[in-house]
Amino acid sequence: MIDNNQLLRFTTAGSVDDGKSTLIGRLLYDSKSIFEDQLEAIETTSKKKGHEGVDLALFTDGLRDEREQGITIDVAYRYFTTPKRKFIIADTPGHIQYTRNMVTGASTANAALILVDARHGVIEQTRRHAFIASLLQIPHIIVCVNKMDLVDFDEGAYNKVLNQFEEFSSKLLVRDVRFIPMSALLGDNVVNRSKNMDWYQGAPLLHTLETMHISSDINKVDARFPVQTVLRPQRDEFIDYRGYAGRISSGVFRKGDEITVMPSGFTSKIKSIDFFDQSLEEAYAPMSVSITLEDDIDISRGDMIVRTKNIPEASQDIEVMLCWLNTAPSRPRTKYSILHTTNEQKAMVKEIIYKIDINSLNRMQVNEELKMNEIAKVKIRTTKPLMIDSYRENRSTGSIILVDDATNETVAAGMVV
Template sequence: MTEFSSKGYLDMELLRFTTAGSVDDGKSTLIGRLLYDSKSIFEDQLEAVKRASIQRGNEYINLALITDGLRAEREQGITIDVAYRYFATPRRKFIIADTPGHVQYTRNMVTGASTANAAIILIDARNGVTEQTCRHSYIASLLQIPHIVVCINKMDLVEYKEEVFLSIRKTFDEFARLLELRDYSFVPISALFGDNVVEQSKKMDWYSGGTLLEVLEHVPINHDYNLQDARFPVQYVIRPISDEFHDYRGYAGRVDGGIFKPGDKVVVLPEMHKTSVKSIDACERQLDSAFPPMSVTLQLEDDIDVSRGDMIVKENNLPQISQDLVVMMCWMNPRPMQLNGKYALKHTTRDVRCIIKEVHHKVDVNTLTKIEGDLEVKMNDIAKVSIRTTKPLFFDSYSRNRRTGALVLIDEGTNETVGVGMIE
């Protein structure tokens, strides 16, 4: 905070990351440590944590208490729901999606992972790679989080030994090959004592890499969006009722892929109308380009019928257009998925209905094996399913575009979000 300047603040980048670990891996302590050592904890918050620590008879300030939000969480010492935390360094602003590590809360990890540029996977140095590590890494790869930082925590409890670190790293490497993880790195830490979190550890001379914070500050994020395939789902039509803008007709939305420029030849799906981009408006400014994740308003050269749920793309680069999709589905609701059941479906800005046609297999997230016998898809299950929609969707595979490849299912009776899918 001391190096603060407004000029620098306007040049900062945003990194969203999520944290995954089992109940006792020290995840809350790690986040508390990151916030504390980066001086993002205010005095009144710290005082509250000190008071609570003393009350519970903790020997030292329990940094894990910083992240406990709800009354039940403080009482039971657990995390129930995804919580969001914020801190900044002169280089970047960070948003942490802090997700619970319990088995029954897999849906929360999937939620936190959906918007993350990076994931921190915590491993207890005493236990090494466990089933939970496997599950967390699988979810990170399934949700296509671009970067993974494996934090080997509690190094203080294994006397800061390099052999322990190397052995865990070797096991993880083998397993990362299975998952086809591309970009991942390792940091040995002690969240409790702050080793290699923000401050370089003095007890692990053998480690020459950066601290966790340095790694997070330098993860490259400029290629996390798809800049090749132009995709603009129309969100809202702007038609002012005023004399000055009588003929104005703008299509508001967020760029989900590619780069749009004035003059670009475009096609509007599903009608396949051909036209070109007249201007890209952002309030009173006209821009010379729009790219993800910008919210802009496009004006088109021709007066054609365009509404919410349509998609503006480029002529020579169409998305897939189909009513039949194969999806990796994560189930989020206590009521199991109904085979042949009908659900409301949201995809980009498009609302349709769908029917579950077939469950191909489920995935055992702890061993990464296929389950082909029991095909009932229950809460926290991940399954490959075929669905058919009432109207065509315009989509890309999730691995190509995290926005146009994602969908959610809604129970039409309860209106709850019951399933989330990544299109194959």
């Protein structure tokens, strides 16, 4: 039964000390998803640190610096299973300088848990993380109003946070926002219903996660096949074989389909679709296959095979919403490597159109550079055309990253608008 369970990926986000790691620790602990040796190790560490009970945050803070400082630095991934569903958790840091890690952890999430300290309400980091979740098209946001035990489980304090967040989120493109009052430290409304908050009639967090509807984020309409490599086996039985291998980003391909190779524009028909030693009649995202064509066309890594009647935009000037991730600011007219599906080439930030004020979501006056954690709409110029769709329509062909050639660091992540 477990093998057939649907997988839910969710990320946690929030400001420093809002209790993200404690919440995940409580979720794992109360759902009995922790091995005995892990529990013994955490109990030993908790005693050394002088805690009376188990320090639940230690279940996710795996780095040595994290344990010593009591903060989350890197994205920590945890896996657990209940009889109803499988889960992958990405616990992301709350410090503003680690916002880039939140972008990484949330990029594949089906849901985002945004923690808010009931004492402090909605603050800048809450807004920042909610906006990033909206940018990344995460369909479900669960606002966990944590530390309710420190406000005497007061319904008024919960309603204040609810109203603050709803006022802000009304400007975001998020379809589903839910609110749960809880105490991760004591376990109220995490796995079990809270006896201290009878005024809350909703479900606890685990039940919400187990019953949440998950819709696929794969575009099933637009057929896109970025070519990763060309297969030319040197064995006698395959002497004339020329296959184009890669992973289908979206849509469905069938034998006999009329296709166009981008950016060259050459057309042909699909001769065969091969998967190991099998020949398939059709293949769909996210399968990895090899496609052969009826015509001999010059195709290489970075090209894209699409259906002739459904062609993406090919452009060298691309407008994207860009999250700047690097400590060093962007430099005008500096060339970076841009990575888009299997395509890698040179690019530069040609123009910063506007920046986003995280607190108000208003457009800000721009200057010539982007600093770490700033989010802006920019125009990027590439050396050769990229085959793009908007991120809203296709996550795979609508996302890019910029890499600094000197340091090989990822400096920015962007969503095509």
